[in-house]
Amino acid sequence: GIQVLDHAYGDHFHSEPLKVLYIVGKDSKFQNLVSTLKCKGYSISTGSNCIVSHIKNSVEADGRKRPAVSMIDKDHISTAELEEYEVVIVPDFIISMKNYVEILTSMARHTVSGILHSFFTKDDAAHAGQMIEILEQCGQVVPDALRDLYHTSPMLE
Known part of the structure; x- marks a missing residue:
């Protein structure tokens, strides 16, 4: 920060x-x-x-x-x-x-x-999908690192 x-x-x-x-x-x-x-x-x-x-x-x-x-x-x-x-x-x-x-x-x-x-850290990966959705709905740029975290998350179904 x-x-x-x-x-x-x-x-x-x-x-x-x-x-x-x-x-x-x-x-x-x-x-x-x-x-x-x-x-x-x-x-x-x-x-x-x-x-x-x-x-x-x-x-x-x-x-x-x-x-x-x-x-x-x-x-x-x-x-x-x-x-x-x-x-x-x-x-x-x-x-x-x-x-x-x-x-x-x-x-x-x-x-x-x-x-x-x-x-976000790897421990927060379970929330990455929700955060991506929120950012997109608010017209914000979604960082590649957040997308990567989401795609590599074991929580992905």
């Missing part, structure tokens, strides 16, 4: 910083992620319903602003103002398909260029 954020920041050349939302669980990885992002110079806001405009942005030596990063618990997706974010990152497959639909449709209603990043 951090590499995705760094890449998005590197490719973003607008005067306004990107607005980024991480959807995380309550495990120990969450604290490690916060610490790592802070060390890399990102401003972090956590809470049940983070609003980007209240976050102080970090400024680089060249005057560019690093993205303001908000983090919410997966249980608070329905309260998040998803239309505020250009990039949503789900570092682990921790949410239900219903939540993915909610995220994608909310982003689609409010932004033309919003991006959702989620990470």
